[in-house]
Amino acid sequence: MSHNMIASDLDAATELREGAAIREAFWLDPAATYLNHGSYGAVPRMVSEAAEAWRRRMERQPVLFFQETLPAALRDAAGVIAPFLGAADEDMVFVENATSGANAILRSLRLGPGDTIVGTDHGYGAVRNTARHVAAVAGAALVEAKLPFPGTTPGAVVRALEEAIDARTRLVIIDHVTSPTALVLPVEDVARLCRRRGVPLLVDGAHAPGMLDLDIQAVGADWYVGNPHKWLFAARGCAVLWRAPGARGELDLHPPVISHGYGSGYHAEFDWTGTRDCSPYLAVDAALAFYRALGPARLRARNVALAAEGAAMVAAGWGTEVLTPAAMAGSMALVALPFAVEPTREAARATRTRIWHEHGVEVPVMAFGGACHVRVSAQIYNEPADYRRLANIFAR
Numbered sequence: 001m002s003h004n005m006i007a008s009d010l011d012a013a014t015e016l017r018e019g020a021a022i023r024e025a026f027w028l029d030p031a032a033t034y035l036n037h038g039s040y041g042a043v044p045r046m047v048s049e050a051a052e053a054w055r056r057r058m059e060r061q062p063v064l065f066f067q068e069t070l071p072a073a074l075r076d077a078a079g080v081i082a083p084f085l086g087a088a089d090e091d092m093v094f095v096e097n098a099t100s101g102a103n104a105i106l107r108s109l110r111l112g113p114g115d116t117i118v119g120t121d122h123g124y125g126a127v128r129n130t131a132r133h134v135a136a137v138a139g140a141a142l143v144e145a146k147l148p149f150p151g152t153t154p155g156a157v158v159r160a161l162e163e164a165i166d167a168r169t170r171l172v173i174i175d176h177v178t179s180p181t182a183l184v185l186p187v188e189d190v191a192r193l194c195r196r197r198g199v200p201l202l203v204d205g206a207h208a209p210g211m212l213d214l215d216i217q218a219v220g221a222d223w224y225v226g227n228p229h230k231w232l233f234a235a236r237g238c239a240v241l242w243r244a245p246g247a248r249g250e251l252d253l254h255p256p257v258i259s260h261g262y263g264s265g266y267h268a269e270f271d272w273t274g275t276r277d278c279s280p281y282l283a284v285d286a287a288l289a290f291y292r293a294l295g296p297a298r299l300r301a302r303n304v305a306l307a308a309e310g311a312a313m314v315a316a317g318w319g320t321e322v323l324t325p326a327a328m329a330g331s332m333a334l335v336a337l338p339f340a341v342e343p344t345r346e347a348a349r350a351t352r353t354r355i356w357h358e359h360g361v362e363v364p365v366m367a368f369g370g371a372c373h374v375r376v377s378a379q380i381y382n383e384p385a386d387y388r389r390l391a392n393i394f395a396r
């Protein structure tokens with residue numbers, strides 16, 4: 001996209017605007033109260049238009065695009081996003097989503113009978129399934145450390161993992177921000193623990209880019225997966241996979257889809273996994289421009305404060321409590337429901353569906369720890385009135 005287009009669109013889209021006043025910069029239904037940025041993000045119009053411009057370029061001469069334009073454009077895009085996330089370009093590749101990135105690492109492990117992968121009981125379901133699968137085919141096991149909840153503390157997270165790691169452990173996998181419980185976990189402390197114990201670490205940072213002031217290299221993990229398509233406003237699916245400089249662990253890393261680049265190196269293998277639409281990757285500069293125009297530090301602080309304020313408002317209205325401790329909070333927070341819902345995926349979904357269809361409020365319901373809770377998100381287009389509407393639905 002041209003820089004003139006970025007500059008004029010950005011001024012129009014972002015200048016000193018937030019809450020309802022910036023909603024028109026997104027495609028979101030203006031009638032909806034959207035408190036679920038966390039699940040799939042929400043793409044600004046100018047970012048989808050930048051991706052569409054790449055698609056049109058692809059269609060003008062597809063062979064030229066795939067064979068000549070794309071390889072260099074992909075590396076250029078990695079060169080834009082990597083330094084922003086505290087990584088060197090050569091260590092970063094694009095993948096469709098965090099699930100795919102986690103699959104690349106987990107499915108490249110060569111486990112033997114009796115080996116373990118150590119995770120936590122707050123892990124993301126799809127990634128837990130992947131770990132279970134690779135363990136099962138090798139006669140290995142996924143061991144899930146149970147984190148105290150509610151009342152989680154950073155120290156308790158490290159202690160729970162410390163107890164779960166032993167001589168059989170081949171990989172630790174930990175979320176930077178947990179999906180069912182909205183906790184920011186102490187990944188740097190976990191990385192130190194793993195180094196001390198000589199076990200490689202994969203951080204599933206699906207929510208971290210854009211939500212946190214992320215410096216991937218400083219985390220100290222061996223592999224890191226993140227989703228610019230959540231809190232960094234990238235077009236969907238745009239995820240990144242990072243590996244620590246210098247091969248670590250004994251991992252012979254390959255993408256989940258093997259293609260022409262097999263055996264030809266990290267970039268060759270991941271940059272081409274068959275014909276696909278790479279426009280979300282190529283438009284990552286537009287997403288970053290949008291994010292930067294909002295003022296990254298101010299935006300992050302605003303969202304963390306609004307999530308806390310909004311969650312407190314909902315809990316007060318319902319006569320329940322906020323389950324996310326302030327010391328581990330990002331721009332999402334968990335609030336207890338004022339009535340019992342069977343803690344199953346189906347019952348949680350049914351409650352979410354009811355809240356949306358009867359009240360026009362989109363908020364995810366999470367089954368966790370023997371109960372169901374709502375997880376509110378806070379993004380630039382949210383404002384206190386959004387949470388008031390949710391609070392009023394089940395007001396006591």
Ligand SMILES: Cc1ncc(COP(=O)(O)O)c(C=O)c1O
Nearest residue numbers: 097098099124175179204206227
């Ligand atoms: C911790 C975590 N990991 C992985 C994912 C999956 O992300 P994606 O759907 O982009 O693969 C999510 C999605 O919310 C998540 O919260």
